[in-house]
Amino acid sequence: MPLQTDCVTTLTFTNPNICCHLICADAQPIHITFSTLRHQKALLQLQKIIPGLHFEQNLAPHPFLKNLEYYFSGRIRTLPVEPASCPFIKNDTNFRQKVWELIGKIPYGETRSYGEIAEELGGRNYARAVGQACNHNPLVLAIPCHRVIAASGSGGFAGGKTVKEYLLQMEKTMLTETS
Secondary structure, three states: OOOOOOEEEEEEEEOOOOEEEEEEEOOEEEEEEOOHHHHHHHHHHHHHHOOOOEEEEOOOOOHHHHHHHHHHOOOOOOOOOOHHHOHHHHOOOHHHHHHHHHHOOOOOOOOEEHHHHHHHOOOHHHHHHHHHHHHOOOEOOOOOHHHEEEOOEOOOOOOOHHHHHHHHHHHHHHHHHHO
16 A cells, blocks of 8 residues: 555664654654654655655654564564555665565574575575665664674664674574463
């Protein structure tokens, strides 16, 4: 479903370990990042995609923030996000869309290598392109690119290696606690 609004809301979620910046259209996130700079760039890009768009900073509790709270406490394992309504996804390449679709299928607490994702797309030679798609993921956490790792270790992450390692360890811990 296409974005059908001329106003979006910007939000920030923080807990002791994470700070996420979000852009939401109604209750639906259309961009999630750990970087203030990426958040600002996304706002500028969104204005190019949707001329006349304006932004509101939401100071009142937003319904999606509760989902993030539940996610980080282990009460939910996936975020209720509709990637099809995300203008950043719809306006990106078919290759990246396929990568993000595959990443979205990686189960909570599990990982896949860049090479494994690349093989599903036609060959290990796409591994770097998979990494670039991860780097451009507009819905981190909802499309869990932190679960994509290098064959030799954790690999890069747009939110930083420390955040990636925290997310992977958090999921592993939550799985252990609920088993």
